[in-house]
Amino acid sequence: MNLGKFPYCKKCNAWRVFAVLAIVLLALPFVTDALLGRGWVRIADFALLYIMLALGLNIVVGYAGLLDLGYVAFFAVGAYNYALLSSPQFGLHWPVWVVLPLGGLLAGFFGVLLGAPTLRLRGDYLAIVTLGFGEIIRIFLNNLNAPVNVTNGPQGISMIDPVQSGGISLGSTQQVFGITLPSVHLYYYLFLCFTLLVIFVSLRLENSRIGRAWMAIREDEVAAEAMGINTRNIKLLAFSMGATFGGLSGGLFAGFQGFISPESFSLTESVMILCMVVLGGMGNIGGVILGGVLLVLLPEALRNGAGPVQQWLFGKTLVDPESLRMLLFGLALVVVMLVRPAGLWPSTQRRRELSDDDDDVVKQELESVYGSSK
Amino acid sequence: MAPQNNSLLELSCVSKYFGGLAALSEVSLYIKRGEIYGLIGPNGAGKTTLFNIVTGLYRLDEGEFNFDGIAYAHCKPHVLAEAGIARTFQNIRLFANMSALENIMVGRHVRTHTGIWGALTRNVAARAEERAITQRARELLRFVGIDGPHQTLAKHLSYGEQRRLEIARALATDPKMLALDEPAAGMNATETESLKTLLQTIRNSGITVLLIEHDVKLILGLCDRIAVLDYGKKIAEGTPDEVRRNQTVIAAYLGGEAA
Incomplete structure (x- = not known):
């Protein structure tokens, strides 16, 4: 199987690829705007937000192997932290460079809060507890409007300040070097910076002492502990690192949307983020990014594409595109998982684990049976 | 007695x-x-x-x-x-989906100190420690007599090699x-x-x-x-x-x- 093999890049080639990628990413909002309309730039913004979330969850699920079904709770913590500290809700308008890191830290703390009681749990049991945690946070936010109104309950918080600093607001069109940048473009670049930061952190952690400890816990917790890894601390670290990413993107989300309500943080969101990680390729940063992009774009493409395709095929719209898109989307997920069980772009390790290199296995079996006689 | x-x-x-x-x-x-x-x-x-x-x-x-x-x-x-005290297990418990080398590198965990900050900045101390970990892991692989590519996943090693790799991993904890x-x-x-x-x-x-x-x-x-x-x-x-x-x-x- 050479599906996963990528052309070998020399160093100069790597730089060339890097330069092309940079230009593509920088030009993307303008090209999208010109070809598909501004709505798609907004979708690109969301794709970046989800990539950040998926990379955060990847630390917990992909590296440390802890199945977390309540990840969206950290997204909610970050978002509400931003919303409460910079909106008319309390009349607070703290600067963004305080609120965003604070949201990350707060979410990280919540990560530890979730991690501490679940240290002994694995697999299904952990999934259920984290699921409960996610729901608790959502219901909490939903009901925290009485007796003291903190979160405004189901109505949510509106008129949240856009991300702004030094008199420059990303919420309105800005002129930069004579180029007119609408708000969605500005957010695109901001999110791109944060996404790159998250990718950088993930990459560095993956190939480090900490990253290896996470993977050791994923592979065999008992053996990991016997090798001297303090599994309690290392697992809590995974939870809080993942949660920090979630909190950070939550803050960005609140600033970008200007309005948040508990509805945005339902279980479906957690499942969606988990799908990005699993479908893209657990434990592989490239795969997770791919999963994030696809899972944001696919429903939108189906929403916009299903109508015209039906018109073209049948001359009229038979099924409402809105109801069709989730059906097709679910179907696509099933097909991908059947065809590529390790994800679209699996990490080298999982690829080897799940690919059918029977030859190797057979050879080894033969060796172990007959090898001794030589 | x-x-x-x-x-x-x-x-x-x-x-x-x-x-x-x-x-x-x-x-x-x-x-x-x-x-x-x-x-x-x-x-x-x-x-x-x-x-x-x-x-x-x-x-x-x-x-x-x-x-x-x-x-x-x-x-x-x-x-x-x-x-x-380092141990091996009766029924081999390697980190199956990590390479042979990485298995031993995990064993060095307890004797090394790089934390989040070191991993992110990859400063002089962190890089030196990482080099030392890799080098020691290579030595131990040779010591227990596992030759060939170090990147082989632990589970793809032969039974005898897996047993020896477990010993090497234990030895890595000094x-x-x-x-x-x-x-x-x-x-x-x-x-x-x-x-x-x-x-x-x-x-x-x-x-x-x-x-x-x-x-x-x-x-x-x-x-x-x-x-x-x-x-x-x-x-x-x-x-x-x-x-x-x-x-x-x-x-x-x-x-x-x-x-």
Whole structure:
């Protein structure tokens, strides 16, 4: 199987690829705007937000192997932290460079809060507890409007300040070097910076002492502990690192949307983020990014594409595109998982684990049976 | 049989119960520095239970357990690993989807310190430590005789290599005592012989070895002293020659009343 093999890049080639990628990413909002309309730039913004979330969850699920079904709770913590500290809700308008890191830290703390009681749990049991945690946070936010109104309950918080600093607001069109940048473009670049930061952190952690400890816990917790890894601390670290990413993107989300309500943080969101990680390729940063992009774009493409395709095929719209898109989307997920069980772009390790290199296995079996006689 | 000053590990009157069953009852033994100490006994005699107590997997119910002069009766496995007890498992427990090299690098975890900050900034200290970890892991791979590409996943190694990789991973923690749970299980004669040489080399490098084994020939030929367990009790202890002639041991292995 050479599906996963990528052309070998020399160093100069790597730089060339890097330069092309940079230009593509920088030009993307303008090209999208010109070809598909501004709505798609907004979708690109969301794709970046989800990539950040998926990379955060990847630390917990992909590296440390802890199945977390309540990840969206950290997204909610970050978002509400931003919303409460910079909106008319309390009349607070703290600067963004305080609120965003604070949201990350707060979410990280919540990560530890979730991690501490679940240290002994694995697999299904952990999934259920984290699921409960996610729901608790959502219901909490939903009901925290009485007796003291903190979160405004189901109505949510509106008129949240856009991300702004030094008199420059990303919420309105800005002129930069004579180029007119609408708000969605500005957010695109901001999110791109944060996404790159998250990718950088993930990459560095993956190939480090900490990253290896996470993977050791994923592979065999008992053996990991016997090798001297303090599994309690290392697992809590995974939870809080993942949660920090979630909190950070939550803050960005609140600033970008200007309005948040508990509805945005339902279980479906957690499942969606988990799908990005699993479908893209657990434990592989490239795969997770791919999963994030696809899972944001696919429903939108189906929403916009299903109508015209039906018109073209049948001359009229038979099924409402809105109801069709989730059906097709679910179907696509099933097909991908059947065809590529390790994800679209699996990490080298999982690829080897799940690919059918029977030859190797057979050879080894033969060796172990007959090898001794030589 | 008073423990001597040069003893590394001391167990006194250690008992462990599972429900009403005494898996170990009042077992006392000591292991001297630099020796190869064997633990034998029929199936279900309590060998692995004792082993798991020494490595922190089980908490003992009664008794004391000292390692290198410090009491460790109720400590977690990672504390004992840090104290200098490294182990292998009866049924191999490698990090199957990590490469052979990475498996050993994980073993270095307990002796290294790079945290989040070091990993993110990759500063001078972190890079130096990472290089040292890799280098030591390579050395250990060679030491246990696993040649070929280091990137092979642990689960794709041959059975004998997996056993040896587990030993290498344990050695990576710089142990004072290496505890091996049936390392020769499933090995053929050649592999057992090379294992024997390996264990002798390890002992000669100053590491004490605690060995559980069913291969009586191996254990009699390798160990300095042997303890025999039966039904959770220590029924004999001594040099291989003493144990071989011990009537209680013969009875336990062959059945029937001691002659």
